[in-house]
Amino acid sequence: MTAVMPASAAIPAPVRRLDAQAVGPIHLRRNAAFTLPRRVKSALQAPSCIKENHSLIRDFPEQITMKPYLVALHLQHKSVLVVGGCEVATRKIRGLIEAEAQVTVISPRVSETIRLLANAGQLAWMDSIYRSEVLDSVKPILVIAATDDPNVNADILRDAQARHILANNVSSSERSDFTNVATIDRDPIQIGISSGGASPGLVRQIKSEIDAIVDDSYALLAQWLDNIRDSVESVIPTQTDRQAVYQDIVASDVLTVIGTGDVLLARAKFDAILRSHLAEKQVL
DSSP: OOOOBOTTSOOOOOOOOSOTTOSOOOOOOSOOOOOOOHHHHHHHSOOHHHHHTTHHHHTOGGGOOOOOOOOOOOOTTOEEEEEOOSHHHHHHHHHHHHTTOEEEEEOSSOOHHHHHHHHTTSSEEEOSOOOTHHHHHHOOSEEEEOOSOHHHHHHHHHHHHHTTOEEEETTOSTTOSOOOOEEEEETTEEEEEOOTTSOHHHHHHHHHHHHHHSOHHHHHHHHHHHHHHHHHHHHOOOHHHHHHHHHHHHHSSHHHHHHHTOHHHHHHHHHHHHHHHHHHTTOO
16 A cells, blocks of 8 residues: 655655665765876866867857856755656656655655655655645755646746745756756766756766766775775874875876776775875874
């Protein structure tokens, strides 16, 4: 029997995520100290012909519709409202649950995935049509209008913005306060890519190229760097000196050795660089 929450019921506290493969992360846990290696930077640089002929870009300013400000939101235990139960809504919800947000879904019809998530206590489902009053009861910090009716989505956007709540209309991004970006997830590293709506096809191509470069080796190195942060901060007092530790590790061949599969050797090199810096501080 499907667990359905009436519109007047209290919203349950969220539980841990159900699906480790959730799509669309929109937060980044504690940032690991990380600098892209030279080969990645070169892959992201614009061709020299574009740099030299940058007037080409100025000649067509109307082609770029908006310049978004990219952020990584920490949504743990924060209320997010999704109106709609279609596949688009389901994709958004997966990412929100991965971000450990407190998700409320309003829709008389939902996908099987949303039903399963509701039964598992991963979200609150209100089996009803949208009414603006729900914004006052749920008190979300984000609203996603993902129904199959563009007019309803426009109403939801208007109602949310009137209450100074950031909202996204999946039917039309032009008036939305935010949109989801293409992401590459190498936990704890997340890379977001956006063209501001100028060229989704180009974004897909860029994502494919970066995805081939930034493999799981980066994730492991980022985890190692994250794990030493507390100990490094307790021993090395200045940010400049701490950054030197991280930069020496990143600039070394540790990442390359991880990529060969010899994790033990890579960790030995990692630890040797760390010990050398600590020794300079007369810790060892």
